[in-house]
Amino acid sequence: MKDQHKILIFTLLAVSFFSYSGFLYSANSAYKTAEGTSSDRGKRLWQEKNCIACHQIYGLGGYLGPDLTNSYSQRGPDYIKAFLRSGTMVMPNYGFTEIEIQDLAQYMKSIDESGIGMPSKLKINYDGTVQQP
Numbered sequence: 001m002k003d004q005h006k007i008l009i010f011t012l013l014a015v016s017f018f019s020y021s022g023f024l025y026s027a028n029s030a031y032k033t034a035e036g037t038s039s040d041r042g043k044r045l046w047q048e049k050n051c052i053a054c055h056q057i058y059g060l061g062g063y064l065g066p067d068l069t070n071s072y073s074q075r076g077p078d079y080i081k082a083f084l085r086s087g088t089m090v091m092p093n094y095g096f097t098e099i100e101i102q103d104l105a106q107y108m109k110s111i112d113e114s115g116i117g118m119p120s121k122l123k124i125n126y127d128g129t130v131q132q133p
């Protein structure tokens, strides 16, 4: 193969790679949690306390506790807050302050609005992006 052909093929692959990556990043940017908001602080607490060890969100995580993706709309904020305030036999009581509980509830709300707990119900588009049902 001539060197010119190799350079042409490489250029085509490089251009496709960068334009597709750019497209995917811009297509998903709407789901980011805003920095400094209550739900963002809740997300940090979620990561710090490693809630994912027992719970799934968007269908991924540990299996000791239930998937929490849609708990907010299914159970409501008061139910979630009561759980976080007292814990249970299995789930630890972290001694959260009321503000921290509010932040975690807001994070649960943002998860609920951005996805579903059963990935098998998602639709995969021809370009590799994923769509809510």
Ligand code: HEC
Binding pocket: 045, 046, 049, 050, 051, 052, 053, 054, 055, 064, 065, 066, 068, 071, 075, 080, 083, 084, 088, 089, 090, 091, 092, 094, 104
């Ligand atoms: C050691 C495992 C474990 C960890 C860690 C854990 N949980 Fe749980 N959680 C559970 C279990 C198990 C349940 C189900 C209730 C039960 O059986 O006690 C539950 C229930 C819940 C519920 C109620 C959900 C529903 O729909 O009924 C919420 C909300 C919740 N957890 C939030 C959290 C948050 C937020 C964190 C992190 C700060 C966390 N959990 C950490 C085990 C855990």
